[in-house]
Amino acid sequence: MAVEARPKLDAHRLRADFPIFEREVNGKPLAYLDSAASSQKPRQVLDAMRTFYETSYANVHRGVYRLAEDATAGYEGARAKVAAFVNAPSEREVIFTRSATEGINLVAYAWGLDNLGPGDVVVVTELEHHSNFVPWQYVAKRTGAEFRAIPFDDAGELVLDALDEIASAGNVKVVANNLISNSLGTVNPSERLAAWAHEQGAIMVVDAAQAAPHRALDVQALGADFVAISSHKMCGPSGVGALWGRRELLEAMSPFNLGGEMIRSVKLDRTSWNELPYKFEAGTPAIAEAVGFGAAVDYLTDVGLDAIEQHEHELLAYALEQLGGIEGVICYGPPPERRAGIVSFNVGAIHPHDVAQVLDWEGIAIRAGHHCTQPLMTRLGVAATSRASFYLYTLPDEIDRLVAGVERVKKVLG
Amino acid sequence: MAVEARPKLDAHRLRADFPIFEREVNGKPLAYLDSAASSQKPRQVLDAMRTFYETSYANVHRGVYRLAEDATAGYEGARAKVAAFVNAPSEREVIFTRSATEGINLVAYAWGLDNLGPGDVVVVTELEHHSNFVPWQYVAKRTGAEFRAIPFDDAGELVLDALDEIASAGNVKVVANNLISNSLGTVNPSERLAAWAHEQGAIMVVDAAQAAPHRALDVQALGADFVAISSHKMCGPSGVGALWGRRELLEAMSPFNLGGEMIRSVKLDRTSWNELPYKFEAGTPAIAEAVGFGAAVDYLTDVGLDAIEQHEHELLAYALEQLGGIEGVICYGPPPERRAGIVSFNVGAIHPHDVAQVLDWEGIAIRAGHHCTQPLMTRLGVAATSRASFYLYTLPDEIDRLVAGVERVKKVLG
Amino acid sequence: MSEFDQLYREVILDHYKNPRGHGTMDDPDAGAEGMNPLCGDEVSIYVRFAEDQETIDEVKFAGRGCAISQAATSMLTEMVQGKRASDVAVLDKDELLEEIGIPLTPIRLKCAMLGLTTLKVALHKAKGTPLPQGIAGDDDLELK
Amino acid sequence: MSEFDQLYREVILDHYKNPRGHGTMDDPDAGAEGMNPLCGDEVSIYVRFAEDQETIDEVKFAGRGCAISQAATSMLTEMVQGKRASDVAVLDKDELLEEIGIPLTPIRLKCAMLGLTTLKVALHKAKGTPLPQGIAGDDDLELK
């Protein structure tokens, strides 16, 4: 009996879906190695939005007329798709946001302001993106709670031994962690942290912005209380993201933004909130963007999340091997087995800006900077790194070009 | 010497820019009379976004590579367009938000939480949209400030005599008002309220969501401190809006959402904010949507705001005359001279849902409900109204169809 | 009759114009107020149980609404009379929809369901049973 | 030399590899720290005035940065030496750009301007004059 092989992803074929790759940069084909910052968009997603605007656009939820019904069906259909994509128990628990950042802020404000105070401890990690770090730092400051960060080791992996000491600092009320680090690619033990958080009586907030695009995500298996994701990193449009939250928590929470749509009744002296998820969607939402997000989720599901993960894993292993072989290049982060398709590196003492600049001459787009993870950079002892990141449209050939580009960087600036 | 006639707007010609009008509803041409809820989008805007996604998409601000420079130029170029559109003194004072609603929430949270307390008075009006009502009610409640509403008279116009009594209730700290009422079309004396607010030492927050699409807006002439607008109501995409604020206030305020982009430096124990406007734009913004917003502003400027205002004024006067002539129809709101292109009405005791439903059979899209203005409805003594609203693509013929439709409503349900 | 006029077919208009069970009730055994946040319509429901404190003896409703919501609530009052409270509290909405017998879009569905949802809230409150998911109840957060 | 290599032309690389004015200063008459929020680069600027407390006698800088920012700051230290503090505090950025002499995209412009902006903050702080618009200064809100 033959074992069925995991269906492989054909990146060459998928690239044809992405109009951006018809563009050249400096006379060279575009090698887009910055998908961790944002992904490119397939025609399928762009078409879905365009068609929606051209045939079904109206404001949602309140209109009785046909066009409004169509628009509402498009918007709510997208919610159902996103809910299924993350395996949410109910669509009502999926809130459309602008971004993963806004999803986390929603929790920090609406849950945090009412539930934190002196004696409480808010726990993040040293490898969080600023978006899952600063909101907690801020709300801790506003409420008088302690703010603590779980450290990571030289391989870029969290040191869970630190948990006991942190728990001794007070009542742990929130634990916030990104499932995958956008700087190092580390796949974090968020599931274990969720279990620990619950032992402490804390809520667990998972930033899955960097995970959702690249591997199957199951919010129930994760055991988290809130999970934030972002459309623009997963082949969808900018301007929309989603927050999943446990129903009991969402129902007990104050709202975040206030305004139209999120109310049930408004009087001069008394206002009550709408049911979930509308309670958290004040004002006109990102309607067409949600529809595009739904189309992106369809696209990723069609390609297959497991195939995407496998493809990126191969690229990552190859990139680590190739870049690691260049003299003077140092790569940060864990071994390929516990890592997503992201490589942060430095080329000797050459500043990442200069690395990225020279690579751009070759049509290679990588990111240079702190990647919105300054505490992580501080811990690494650098101001910035160069970062190459991969997606379903990335080709091994582009890694070869990256390697050749780094050699040129050394020639120009070494 | 001939006086030059105001250039008239050719709605028939402009309609050709809007693909949605190729659609039929129930076998009838679409008469879209719900632009106050959201406007339709011209090809020019849809094309601008599509081209951006296909040739210039990347995350903004931090990338050194060419594509990121292009994306940043597109995004910041849109900011410059919006700034010029509202006559902001500086682009740095223009913050991209999701919507007008979010812009107001930004002020309510970031300014309100730090600057309001017991003894202070927050003043709104009874004809505000929930989006400029509930955030203030909420922040007043959180901070212990008084919450007061300026009443309006039977013509739907604010009663400014009430100001003295309101001022006697404490220290007036915020005055919030929509420049144009989305329910009644009332053009409010926001300029006078701004002057009064400043006499009291209060800030003036103007919700211009319903004004910006329909007439020239000058935030400096208005004398306000904050002005919120929304792209989706002005031919632009959903998912993006803008808040203009005075530099000194914005600089002195706490941030709202926290995360990437809005920081200057993040350390475990100390975080500082980025310069304006980035301090208020946490996370990945609505990039392509901002570009589309910029294209919408170009489109409106090309058509001419004065021509739009004039066109809608003619439609309004005609609609009031025609609807007012139907037995049993009651129209709410001020006379045409002090009013934008919005008509709220009721047909005897027939529920607006039923009115809108029957009109939909005729391909006519109007809104039925409380229009996110429940306090206003309470004052009118109704739960809901039917509302027809006009835009640059509205034809007089559509008003004739509306009138014939209302006659049919009476036949079916009278 | 066009496919549209179906929506307002004779029986709907009859219930709309002559609603059964319209009115209020003093000292009801169960009661609740409901609101459709989309249009601001409000409905109050009053229930009287039979002596067994379980059989629904009478349902009355007051409030304003569109033809669909008024007719649906009117039909509902007839439909549940003599039924057991615990059955009605979990009544499948399709049963009411069948009675109404016209195709409804999701938004008009909210109109049609306002009475039923409010009745369920009233019964759950009276019996002390938890509200099923998707019913906001009337005990949301209040500002003051 | 390709159009790209221009960016790293000889004089830039020379200033980058052998920065003038690199180092720190004890008891400077003016000083400030600057940061480029886009990449986390930091620079510290130190200024010594001549006896008239107005003429810039010496400028030193420390910190990390890319070739463009290091070279630009190095050039700046030479450029402003002997100039009046009040003139440098309002120096048009184009003067420095001319000195640098290479085309810069908006993002690299931020790199090139980091030293100048920080120097201006130092001078304004020393003289007690308000920061011009568009300079965030180093006195933003702090959490703790």
Ligand SMILES: Cc1ncc(COP(=O)(O)O)c(C=O)c1O
């Ligand atoms: C007067 C007024 N204010 C605020 C809003 C809310 O704006 P947005 O749709 O951008 O949330 C609207 C429209 O919905 C409005 O008409």
Ligand SMILES: Cc1ncc(COP(=O)(O)O)c(C=O)c1O
């Ligand atoms: C791990 C992680 N968290 C949060 C964010 C922020 O998400 P968004 O871009 O949706 O604001 C990002 C990306 O920028 C990220 O990589």
